Amino acid sequence: MKQSAIETIGYDRCTGCYGCLNTCPVHGAIEFKLTDEGFYKPFVTNECVHCGYCQEGCPVIKKVNNNQEEDLEVYSCWSKDENIVKISSSGGIFSELAKIYLEDNGIVFGAKWENGEIVHTSISDLKDLKGLQKSKYLQSKIDNSYIKVKEFLKEGKKILFVGTPCEIAALNTIIQHKNLTTVDVVCHGIPSYNIYKKYISEVLKSDYRKIEVNFRNKETGWENYSITYKENERIIQEHLHGQDIWFKGFLADIYLNSPCYNCEFRTIPRFADITLGDFWGVPQELKNINGTSVVTLNSKKGKELFEKIKDKIEYKKTEFEIARRGNPCIYNHKLSKEKREKFFKDFPKKDFITLHKKYFPYPSKASKIINFPRRVLGFIKRRILKIVKGV
Ligand SMILES: Cc1cc2nc3c(=O)[nH]c(=O)nc-3n(C[C@H](O)[C@H](O)[C@H](O)COP(=O)(O)OP(=O)(O)OC[C@H]3O[C@@H](n4cnc5c(N)ncnc54)[C@H](O)[C@@H]3O)c2cc1C
Known part of the structure; x- marks a missing residue:
C-alpha cells in the first residue's frame, strides 16, 4: 500500500497543478475540490487503490527538468500589431507565439473564463484566441489538460502549452516531446477563490x-x-489597480496559495522553453508605453520558436539582471507569510x-x-x- 502524492507532500506544499489527477490510473480516485482556504487541490476518494502512481505526476516530489540552460537570452519586446498589444496584458507576445501554431494546424492550451472561474482549455482556431488572451489572476483549473496534450501529440499535432511555472513543471513530469513547446509566465502567485x-x-x-x-x-x-x-x-x-481593494490584498501577498510564498518553480534553469512577463521598470530605450514584454528564451526549442515571430515583433536584447531589477518574481523571489x-x-x-x-x-x-x-x-x-x- 503506497501513499498518494497529496498524503506525501501535504496541502501546504501542494500547488494545485493537477499533475496527480493526470497520472492516476483509476477513474474517480482523485477529485479536485476547493480547500477551506479557496484553492483547488486533490482529495483522494474511496476508489483509490493505493498504487502510489499519482506521485509520478507531482512536480514537488518528482522534478523533471531536462532544460539545463542557465544562460538565458533576454529580450524586451512587443507585437507590431497595435491591436494585439491593446488587448494583451503586456506586449502581446503570447498571441504572436499562438498564431504560429494556429496558422499551422496546431493546438494552443491556455486559460479562459468559464462560469466565473478560470479553466485551462485548448484551441485550434484563431477566432478562439481572444478567450485565452490576458492574465487572469486566479487559479486555472487544469483538469485533464495534460492527458489531452498526450492525445493530441499521438495524433501528430504540434502543441503550445501556456501556464504558471508549477503547471509547466507538472506537464514536464508527465510528457516531454519534440512537438510540445511550453511557455510559463513570470508568476507572483495565485490568490484564493x-x-x-x-x-x-x-x-x-x-x-x-x-x-x-x-x-x-x-x-x-x-x-x-x-x-x-x-x-x-x-x-x-x-478602478485603477492600485485602488481596487481585492487586488491590493493580492499584490500585498495576503492570500496567495501557500507554496507560492517560496515557489520552487520560478527558478533557473526554467522549466518552460519560453518565459513571458511584464517588463516592469523597463529602461526608456527598451520601452513601448502601451505594453512591454520581458521574454526569456530558456531552451533551443524556445529560441527556434522566437525566430519565427521576429518579423512580427519589435525586439531588443537585454540582460537578465536588468529585467530582474523591476520584477523580482522572475527568479527565486521569497514572500513573507506572516500576515497570511x-x-x-x-x-x-x-x-x-x-x-x-x-x-x-x-x-x-x-x-x-x-x-x-x-x-x-x-x-x-x-x-x-x-x-x-x-x-
Ligand atoms: C497568476 C499570474 C501571475 C503573474 N504574475 C506576474 C508578475 O508578478 N510579474 C510579471 O512580470 N508577470 C506576471 N504575470 C505574467 C503577465 O501578467 C502576462 O501574462 C505575460 O506577460 C504575458 O503577457 P502577453 O501580453 O504576452 O500575453 P497575454 O495575452 O496577456 O497572455 C496571457 C497568457 O497567460 C495565460 N494565463 C492567463 N491567466 C492564467 C492563469 N490563471 N493560469 C495560467 N495561465 C494563465 C493565458 O492563457 C495566456 O496564454 C502573471 C501571470 C499570471 C497568470
Missing part, C-alpha cells in the same frame, strides 16, 4: 458566476492599468471590509491627500475618453 468570491458577494453585491474581470484594462495605461468587473457584459466597477497565517484564521469570522482595513488598509489618510489631484485628473481623463468613444 474564496477571498475573491467573498469580495464579489459582499462588496460588489453580485454572484461570482456572472462576473468576468478584465485584470489588465489598458485604457488607463499599461503601467497604470485598471481592473474592470463586468456582469452580463455591463461594467459594474472600474493571521488573515486565514480571521477570514471565516470577519467581513471583507473589516479584513481589508486590518490587513491591507488602503488608501492611508496620507496617500489619500497626496494622490487626490492625480485621482481627479484620472477620473476626468476617463470620462472624456468615454464621451469621445461614445460609451
Whole structure:
C-alpha cells in the first residue's frame, strides 16, 4: 500500500497543478475540490487503490527538468500589431507565439473564463484566441489538460502549452516531446477563490458566476492599468489597480496559495522553453508605453520558436539582471507569510471590509491627500475618453 502524492507532500506544499489527477490510473480516485482556504487541490476518494502512481505526476516530489540552460537570452519586446498589444496584458507576445501554431494546424492550451472561474482549455482556431488572451489572476483549473496534450501529440499535432511555472513543471513530469513547446509566465502567485468570491458577494453585491474581470484594462495605461468587473457584459466597477481593494490584498501577498510564498518553480534553469512577463521598470530605450514584454528564451526549442515571430515583433536584447531589477518574481523571489497565517484564521469570522482595513488598509489618510489631484485628473481623463468613444 503506497501513499498518494497529496498524503506525501501535504496541502501546504501542494500547488494545485493537477499533475496527480493526470497520472492516476483509476477513474474517480482523485477529485479536485476547493480547500477551506479557496484553492483547488486533490482529495483522494474511496476508489483509490493505493498504487502510489499519482506521485509520478507531482512536480514537488518528482522534478523533471531536462532544460539545463542557465544562460538565458533576454529580450524586451512587443507585437507590431497595435491591436494585439491593446488587448494583451503586456506586449502581446503570447498571441504572436499562438498564431504560429494556429496558422499551422496546431493546438494552443491556455486559460479562459468559464462560469466565473478560470479553466485551462485548448484551441485550434484563431477566432478562439481572444478567450485565452490576458492574465487572469486566479487559479486555472487544469483538469485533464495534460492527458489531452498526450492525445493530441499521438495524433501528430504540434502543441503550445501556456501556464504558471508549477503547471509547466507538472506537464514536464508527465510528457516531454519534440512537438510540445511550453511557455510559463513570470508568476507572483495565485490568490484564493474564496477571498475573491467573498469580495464579489459582499462588496460588489453580485454572484461570482456572472462576473468576468478584465485584470489588465489598458485604457488607463499599461503601467497604470485598471481592473474592470463586468456582469452580463455591463461594467459594474472600474478602478485603477492600485485602488481596487481585492487586488491590493493580492499584490500585498495576503492570500496567495501557500507554496507560492517560496515557489520552487520560478527558478533557473526554467522549466518552460519560453518565459513571458511584464517588463516592469523597463529602461526608456527598451520601452513601448502601451505594453512591454520581458521574454526569456530558456531552451533551443524556445529560441527556434522566437525566430519565427521576429518579423512580427519589435525586439531588443537585454540582460537578465536588468529585467530582474523591476520584477523580482522572475527568479527565486521569497514572500513573507506572516500576515497570511493571521488573515486565514480571521477570514471565516470577519467581513471583507473589516479584513481589508486590518490587513491591507488602503488608501492611508496620507496617500489619500497626496494622490487626490492625480485621482481627479484620472477620473476626468476617463470620462472624456468615454464621451469621445461614445460609451
Ligand atoms: C497568476 C499570474 C501571475 C503573474 N504574475 C506576474 C508578475 O508578478 N510579474 C510579471 O512580470 N508577470 C506576471 N504575470 C505574467 C503577465 O501578467 C502576462 O501574462 C505575460 O506577460 C504575458 O503577457 P502577453 O501580453 O504576452 O500575453 P497575454 O495575452 O496577456 O497572455 C496571457 C497568457 O497567460 C495565460 N494565463 C492567463 N491567466 C492564467 C492563469 N490563471 N493560469 C495560467 N495561465 C494563465 C493565458 O492563457 C495566456 O496564454 C502573471 C501571470 C499570471 C497568470
